[in-house]
Amino acid sequence: GNSRSVDLRDVDNAVGYYERVAELAALHGGQPGIPFGFEPMDEAYPTGRAPGDLGIIMGYSGHMKSWFALKLALNSWLRGYSVMFINLEMSPEQLRDRLFFLISQYTMKDFARGAIDVTNFRAWAQDFMEGRPDFNIIGNDNFGDFSVDMVHAKIEQFKPDEVFLDYLSLFTDRECNTEESRRMKNLSRQLKQLATAQEIPITAIAAVTGKDKKDRLNPPEIAQVAWSSGIEYDANWCVAVHSHRNAKTQVVEKTEVVARKNRNGSLFSFY
DSSP: OOOOOOOTTOHHHHHHHHHHHHHHHHHTTSOSSBOOSSHHHHHHOTTOBOTTOEEEEEEETTSSHHHHHHHHHHHHHHTTOOEEEEESSSOHHHHHHHHHHHHSSOOHHHHHHTOOOHHHHHHHHHHHHTTOOOEEEEOOOSSSOOBHHHHHHHHHHHOOSEEEEEOGGGSBOTTOOOSHHHHHHHHHHHHHHHHHHHTOOEEEEEEEOOSSGGGGGSOOOGGGSTTHHHHHHHOSEEEEEEEEEOTTTOOEEEEEEEEEEETTSOOOEEO
């Protein structure tokens, strides 16, 4: 490994560092990192998603955590940042459908059935995509493992401003551990190291399993994740995403976002 040191007495070094931070903040609208695009999060996390940050989005299955991650990714992309989204839960085409749904007038049913007017779709896409940065969607192409080294290789290939991983349990650490808790702790540490070395923010999605239905009534705590100590040590920020459904119809009425860790400010929550 490599190490680096600074001398507290070296004021010139400190001034140079703060000048670079100020330049980044000027480029990003007041924050040295990428804004979240949600006011409560940006107010509570004043640096934005800065180079080296590891963020965790956690939640129960089916509670909108992947949709929330897509919204964060789109918020960045629409501001002019290039995005790389690695999803091992579905094909790149299926994830692309979700993104098109969020930015176009088409529905998920339209894409699922291929029921689109090709001429109109091409015209819309050409107009909407003009001048936009890259948004690369990556999936696993076979039954093999997707390791941290493969994430590293994709970062080197596409040079994105930001990376999203969905979801962590499907990735493999560098040692290819088969014991889940150890593998997940390694993943957390290695992804933090990768974010720091590549000077890029990485956001990962983590699933939470409740013991029974009562556990799923409220947003989960970090302690409910099997490798919770990894999040507490490595993550710069962690939010729980939780959808509240109508008791009779089971239709989602609102989705709650709750901060479980914020290294740079206070905790927050919003719908």
